Amino acid sequence: LRLGLAEKLVPTRPHSATVFQNAFGLSTYARGNPDGYCGTTILCVQKGGETVLIGDGQVTAGHEVIKHHVRKVRRIGESGVIGGFAGSTADALTLYERLENKLEEYPGQLRRASVELAKAWRTEKYLRRLDAVMIVADKDCMLEITGNGDVIEPDHGVLAVGSGGTYAFAAARALLDVEGLTADDIARKAMEIAADICIYTNDKFTVERLPQPEGEEEDSGGEGPQEG
Numbered sequence: 001l002r003l004g005l006a007e008k009l010v011p012t013r014p015h016s017a018t019v020f021q022n023a024f025g026l027s028t029y030a031r032g033n034p035d036g037y038c039g040t041t042i043l044c045v046q047k048g049g050e051t052v053l054i055g056d057g058q059v060t061a062g063h064e065v066i067k068h069h070v071r072k073v074r075r076i077g078e079s080g081v082i083g084g085f086a087g088s089t090a091d092a093l094t095l096y097e098r099l100e101n102k103l104e105e106y107p108g109q110l111r112r113a114s115v116e117l118a119k120a121w122r123t124e125k126y127l128r129r130l131d132a133v134m135i136v137a138d139k140d141c142m143l144e145i146t147g148n149g150d151v152i153e154p155d156h157g158v159l160a161v162g163s164g165g166t167y168a169f170a171a172a173r174a175l176l177d178v179e180g181l182t183a184d185d186i187a188r189k190a191m192e193i194a195a196d197i198c199i200y201t202n203d204k205f206t207v208e209r210l211p212q213p214e215g216e217e218e219d220s221g222g223e224g225p226q227e228g
Helices: 089-105 110-123 165-175 183-197
Strands: 017-021 027-031 041-047 050-055 059-061 064-067 073-076 081-087 132-137 142-146 158-162 206-210
Touching: 041 081, 041 132, 041 165, 041 183, 050 073, 050 081, 050 132, 050 183, 073 089, 073 206, 081 089, 081 158, 081 206, 089 110, 089 132, 110 132, 110 142, 132 158, 142 158, 158 165, 165 183, 183 206
Parallel strands: 027 158
Antiparallel strands: 017 027, 041 050, 041 158, 050 206, 059 064, 073 081, 081 132, 132 142
């Protein structure tokens, strides 16, 4: 599913957030403004009927780490969809609300709802100013949604965005075929590798799973998850 032309490394939003999209469906979100908030890693892994979405908890402003326990992944309403974001928290929450409305309009149709959100994100004047990249997933598929009008479903069961996304993606792809490793095992190990390499990623992880284990609400590697 592609609404935009993103076959080459072409920067968009050159004066604010920049999304680089390559031919493998892997995006890297980076802030053009060195004094702004930047850096994060969001990873989604599907294997053996399980979907795991995991994100780190670090917020960086310029050369300073200002927060360690920000929740960047969450459940979207009662739709059975989970989502994670790289970018501005306020912008991402606005997009979550829009996606939740689309899911109410198209219940059980994550692909359709995501395409409609991407169309609005690209064409509406207000939404075009929102700086974020999203990964959303349900029990059947995972998708990346960008403000460039792209809705991307990977060929393999791994999707990653953010400053540490390349490292997490490569690690997860390498571990995907290892026997005995669950989606949760792969996601955690890949994120640990990304956190060791990327200075904008820490090891205070928040995890969402589908199907959700009985009695589990959220899983955070640090203190209680907070909004950043």
